[in-house]
Amino acid sequence: MQVCNQRTSAQSIAMIMIIAILTACSTGAAGQDKILGSTGQTGDERPNILLIVADDLGYTDIGAFGSEIRTPNIDSLAHSGVAMTNFYAAPTCSPARAMLLTGMDNHFTGFGTMAEHLATNQRGQPGYEGYLSRDTVTVATLLRDAGYHTYMAGKWHIGAGQGMRPHERGFEHSFALMQGGASHFSDKKRMLNIYPRTIYLHEGEEVSSLPDDFYSSAFFADKIIQNIEEHRADGAPFFAWLSFSAPHWPLQVPDEYLDLYAGTYDEGYDVYRQRRLKAAQSAGLVPTDIGEFPRLPRVTPWEDLTIEERRYSARVMEIYSAMIERLDYHVGRVINYLKETSQYDDTMIVVLSDNGAEGNDRMQLLDNATWVPANFDLSYGNLGKVNSYSFPGPGWGQVSSAPLRLFKAYLTEGGLRVPMVVVHDKIKSDAGYNTQVARIQDLAPTFLDLAQIDPPGPNYEGRPVRTMTGRSLLPMLTGREKSIYGPEETLGWELFGHRAVRKGDWKLLWADGKNGSNTWQLYNIGEDPREIVDMATLQPERLQNMIALWEEYSRNNNVILPIGDIGNPN
DSSP states (O other): OBOOOOOOOHHHHHHHHHHHHHHHHTTOHHHHHHHHSSSGGGTOOOOEEEEEEESSOOTTOSGGGTOSSOOHHHHHHHHHSEEEEEEEOOSSHHHHHHHHHHSSOGGGTTOSSOGGGOOTTTTTOTTOSSSOOTTOOOHHHHHHHTTOEEEEEEEOOSOOSTTOSGGGTTOSEEEEEOSSOBOSBTTOOBSSTTSSSOOEEETTEEOSBOOTTOBHHHHHHHHHHHHHHHHGGGOOOEEEEEEOOTTSSSOBOOGGGTTTTTTTTTTOHHHHHHHHHHHHHHHTSSOTTOOOOOOOTTSOOGGGSOHHHHHHHHHHHHHHHHHHHHHHHHHHHHHHHHHHTTOGGGEEEEEEESSSOOOSOGGGSTTHHHHHHHHSOOOGGGTBSTTOOOOOHHHHHHHHHTTSSOOTTSSSHHHHBOOEEEEOTTSOOOSSOEEEEEEGGGHHHHHHHHTTOOOOOSEETTEEOOOOOOOOSHHHHTTSOSOSSOTTOEEEEEETTEEEEEETTEEEEEOOTTTSOSSEEEEETTTOTTOOSOOTTTOHHHHHHHHHHHHHHHHHTTOOOOOSOOOOOO
């Protein structure tokens, strides 16, 4: 199946709207009301839901959270709604997406670990299927069955076989990148050698070619606008998931935007790491009395790099920032469309990242050390263009995570905590930021609560299903309750053998030897969000109590710790 060039410019969107209005006028006043109103004649007053997910966007990568990157559209949403500073996703993408759609811990969704990195003892075990488990029901299915239109455009990565694809898991219309990533251009070049080819599905059918001017962020936004406009006349509410694959590597941006940040990062990551810390403190995201944010031992000091190494590294960050600015631009296009069609006020909008910033050395992943140089043009002049292949690396990954520790793939704060913004006219928005703890599995119950739909379980349409364990954020967002998790409740995580639990301000962490310690660590997150001061030896009783809480979490969530080599996470 070939996808024709359907790039929706501002002019073409306006033309769609004019045609819709003229068509309505021919049917009389009642028809016009049906076209122009977001609810129309159906009498369905339930709000629309627009879910926007960025891929590998770091904690301080948007302006509202302290970034130098220009993100005016997301910043505007943050200032008009609620920006949550203690929102936890997952360490990597597919577990996060599974939790997002099902409202439960990843060990019950089929993604106890990523499908690409199953350990021998995890294969074939319940909760480790590598696709959305059949005993889960997605929020898209529940909303669709309750009368919502459901749309998805962008990265999927949670199952590609029969019965696992977006149109089979609740989405009425979908355009999906099935793997964890790919070229952002029309060449469809693979991100990893383990993928036989890059697969895009449109309405469940594989796409043979893409438009010549395809760029992922633009095209995915186009699709969401087109889907919403196509059904706007019937007045039914919609659930639209705009699932960007940006700014996931390979870092690429259309040629006309390559120099948006030319020269910005010449001072290097050591300087910007501290600038992000100060900006986060000024915004109130972290305490003002925490000290300098230290460079990781594996990161070469900027001043020790050669002139050419600095030049290359700075250019990589320029491309990364340009990708985020363009992502924000396309978010703005969707928001402007909703405003121009009088749908904005009737829509809950949620923006978040699926996991912490990318900071790993991707040349050490699988066979990349040989496969990437043999198949891509890695020259300075080609950075960001077609057939390029670059990633932020640990130096810039620390900047994107600043002032939190580490990044994607780890259960440190930098791997788990992400920027999250929610906007809706019923939300109580006070000045500043919401500092209460919330999690990605809380979004599905929130959407159901907003749509006045009961969560499923223990059966749905004649089959047994798991009950959602996430909690609706609406009581907190509307001001009826201060928080949804009390100080005595335990929150837990596990991925790739990394383990963590949080109770109140205290967090127990087990990281691997290369990036922390292969023993338990204990931190007071409220006072030390950087996870620098290990309190394990100073608080032995608390340590043992927290270990017991981890063991309880592990039993209750059927955690199977990996035995043997699990590879490198992506």
